[in-house]
Amino acid sequence: MSVDPAPAHPRGHAHAHTDEEVAERIATTLELLRGAGGRITTARRAVVTTLHAGDDHHVTAEDVAAAVQAEHPDVHLSTVYRTLEALEELDVVARVDLGPGPAVFHLVDHAHHHLVCTRCGRVEEAAADVVGPLAEVLDARYGFAAAPHRLTITGLCRDCR
Known part of the structure; x- marks a missing residue:
């Protein structure tokens, strides 16, 4: 995707x-x-x-x-x-x-998540619906409700990959 x-x-x-x-x-x-x-x-x-x-x-x-x-x-x-x-x-x-x-x-006027590059520090916003399926799995499997605007995902940005 x-x-x-x-x-x-x-x-x-x-x-x-x-x-x-x-x-x-x-x-x-x-x-x-x-x-x-x-x-x-x-x-x-x-x-x-x-x-x-x-x-x-x-x-x-x-x-x-x-x-x-x-x-x-x-x-x-x-x-x-x-x-x-x-x-x-x-x-x-x-x-x-x-x-x-x-x-x-x-x-928190709009729900979004943060993608943080561990190499260059770049931060991008990801729309809330991008992690919607993950939130559903977390809820179904663990009974855990992910915060709609506090998820930070670390990794490498497009330029650092």
Whole structure:
């Protein structure tokens, strides 16, 4: 079976959204936080805005902190981590392991998996349906429900093979 790869990016590829869509996603995420009992502080609003408005939706906590601190220098990295953890609990972001280095977070606005080249570090997104049959086997044979957006498959990319 041949799968056309998504455009490669060092940590994934960006997804274009209109300004109106971004504003709606920010508002929805803030409402989720509020509904879970979280206060909507300037720092939390800045983290959520950074995640939704950025060009790269595969970011480290340090990436988010740097972007937030450019506008709000008093926001600490620990606050960014706590906000990312709260967003992860609400299934807004997923923490994924893409190999050596810090954990990467991405918005779960679309289910996909990550193909990570162990030689060059290239990361490609694979559509959720690509691993659908594997998820069915895991469920049937082991009673295991694979996370729909957290599967990382390591191997060699097309160029390194």
